Amino acid sequence: MQESFAMARVRRLSRRLSRVCVGAVPVLLLAPPVWWGLVEAPAVYAEMPSGIPYPETLTAVQRAAAAAVTLVPAGVMAWLLAVLHGLFAGFARGEVFSDASSARLRRAARSLAVLFGVGLLYRPAIVLVLTLGNPPGQRMLSLGLSVGDCAALFLAAVAGMLAWAFAEAARLRDENAEIV
DSSP states (O other): OOOOHHHHHHHHHHHHHHHHHHHHHHHHHHHHHHHHHHOOHHHHHTTSOTTOOOOSSOOHHHHHHHHHHHHHHHHHHHHHHHHHHHHHHHHHTTOOSSHHHHHHHHHHHHHHHHHHHHHHHHHHHHHHHHHTTSOTTOOOOOOOOOHHHHHHHHHHHHHHHHHHHHHHHHHHHHHHHHHO
């Protein structure tokens, strides 16, 4: 049976996305230490909550600690990219509505949910690291919820629903194969 034009496009795009996921992982894991090693302190503070007394310059210890804290969400993103690589590689092989693709989507949903949780903890941790050198009384702990955090949670729910739909499609496909 000849493959449809749409399925051929799915396979081709999935191969490309799979390669993008693999290529993005090392960049994602190398970026935090490089960025925290090179960035000037005022550039960092533009992204931080206002009204907090930040130091004029970052010490090597603060930079290393900030890079370590930043590597946590980067590691979760690398996990998500690895899961997506597997999903897209499966699509490239024609495994679209299958138990395997459903399982990969469930793993993507879990990694997005973990990314949401890590996002909630990232800002307080990074603000604490940056203000730890301040004198007592000027050390801060900042809590917040960003649009990115909410997006990760929403995408986790979407991926979970898609995984459920893919599992049902695989079940119906297998059921129909038994009838014919």
